[in-house]
Amino acid sequence: MPEIHQTSPFPTVSWIGDASGGFLRLIDQTRLPTECVEIDCLDSAAVWNAIKRLSVRGAPAIGVAAAYGAVIGARARGTDDPKAIRTALKEASAYLRTSRPTAVNLFWALDRMEAAADDPGRAPGSPLLERLLAEAEAIAAEDRAMCRAIGRHGAELLVPGDGVLTHCNAGGLATSDYGTALAVIFSAHEQGKSVHVFADETRPLLQGARLTAWELQNRGVPVTLICDNMAAQVMKERKIQKVVVGADRIAANGDTANKIGTYGVALLARAHGIPFYVAAPSSTFDLSLADGSGIPIEERDPLEITHGFGRRTAPEGVAVYNPAFDVTPAELITGIITERGVVQPVDAETIRSLIGDSNATR
Numbered sequence: 001m002p003e004i005h006q007t008s009p010f011p012t013v014s015w016i017g018d019a020s021g022g023f024l025r026l027i028d029q030t031r032l033p034t035e036c037v038e039i040d041c042l043d044s045a046a047v048w049n050a051i052k053r054l055s056v057r058g059a060p061a062i063g064v065a066a067a068y069g070a071v072i073g074a075r076a077r078g079t080d081d082p083k084a085i086r087t088a089l090k091e092a093s094a095y096l097r098t099s100r101p102t103a104v105n106l107f108w109a110l111d112r113m114e115a116a117a118d119d120p121g122r123a124p125g126s127p128l129l130e131r132l133l134a135e136a137e138a139i140a141a142e143d144r145a146m147c148r149a150i151g152r153h154g155a156e157l158l159v160p161g162d163g164v165l166t167h168c169n170a171g172g173l174a175t176s177d178y179g180t181a182l183a184v185i186f187s188a189h190e191q192g193k194s195v196h197v198f199a200d201e202t203r204p205l206l207q208g209a210r211l212t213a214w215e216l217q218n219r220g221v222p223v224t225l226i227c228d229n230m231a232a233q234v235m236k237e238r239k240i241q242k243v244v245v246g247a248d249r250i251a252a253n254g255d256t257a258n259k260i261g262t263y264g265v266a267l268l269a270r271a272h273g274i275p276f277y278v279a280a281p282s283s284t285f286d287l288s289l290a291d292g293s294g295i296p297i298e299e300r301d302p303l304e305i306t307h308g309f310g311r312r313t314a315p316e317g318v319a320v321y322n323p324a325f326d327v328t329p330a331e332l333i334t335g336i337i338t339e340r341g342v343v344q345p346v347d348a349e350t351i352r353s354l355i356g357d358s359n360a361t362r
């Protein structure tokens with residue numbers, strides 16, 4: 001059973017100790033906003049469970065956690081023999097890949113960890129476990145930098161007084177720090193642009209209510225919480241000038257998988273003439289997919305719908321459908337805000353030239 005520690009709000013995911021004896025520490029996001037506690041993951045099974053149960057969630061944060069989980073898994077055979085470490089790493093990587101299917105960052109990060117194990121060029125001469133930890137730390141550091149760059153590029157799209165609708169949580173909790181969609185908000189505020197956020201609560205797991213509202217309040221950003229079914233009304237009342245959401249996997253043509261309900265928000269934004277932006281790092285692109293039809297959509301436990309709020313809210317035995325994501329077609333997306341700039345999603349070649357095949361390793 002992982003240990004539990006009280007903690008300050010950040011960092012979402014961090015490594016404690018050295019390569020041979022260290023472990024992954026993360027905020028348990030299932031306990032927010034009422035409790036901000038951390039759990040320590042001492043083996044790859046604890047990391048797998050943390051991802052599966054959304055203790056750690058959000059595409060980039062899942063990738064960073066999986067990278068550290070691969071380091072832990074590489075030690076599973078208790079030897080410094082590089083051959084045994086590589087074998088244990090591959091086993092841990094294959095196991096961690098089964099935790100959740102949609103966020104491509106999980107697979108992107110594990111691909112990087114496996115490549116690092118075979119690349120003596122990184123930190124030549126140092127023990128393999130230290131090289132693996134260095135790669136995981138690099139993935140986390142790159143993510144922090146990408147989030148800040150996304151914030152800078154995205155903040156240019158906002159004007160003072162904008163009402164911005166968000167869906168789910170694409171904040172610091174969904175990344176190694178600062179967020180993607182919320183990075184745009186945070187950066188705008190740091191530049192003195194006052195914007196007001198309307199946060200969809202985002203059923204069934206309420207990442208918007210529990211996490212986005214919590215993050216924005218922590219940083220002093222004005223936020224109004226709404227139910228998902230109120231998005232059309234706030235748009236009709238002209239309270240919303242922009243929509244900014246995160247992403248879990250973006251295909252080569254810009255089709256974007258994100259939390260369930262995002263597609264509906266995109267349709268509403270189009271109907272009201274409101275720009276709809278996706279904010280995501282290049283690690284969330286899957287250029288191996290020509291379009292969104294190939295993005296695997298996770299289906300989760302029906303109990304998340306029938307037993308939310310701590311009690312049963314549906315008749316015993318009722319049929320339930322619980323897809324955790326949907327795919328917004330590129331033609332409904334005004335622009336994708338990446339660390340390299342804003343790209344118009346329907347031009348697949350522009351996306352490929354901006355993102356580059358090397359970054360989107362799939």
Ligand SMILES: CSC[C@H]1O[C@H](OP(=O)(O)O)[C@H](O)[C@@H]1O
Pocket residue numbers: 057058059060167168169170171174175179180181207245246247248257258259260324
């Ligand atoms: C910055 S990616 C955040 C992205 O991930 C969330 O899904 P989940 O909470 O199930 O991991 C949601 O789709 C967010 O937009």
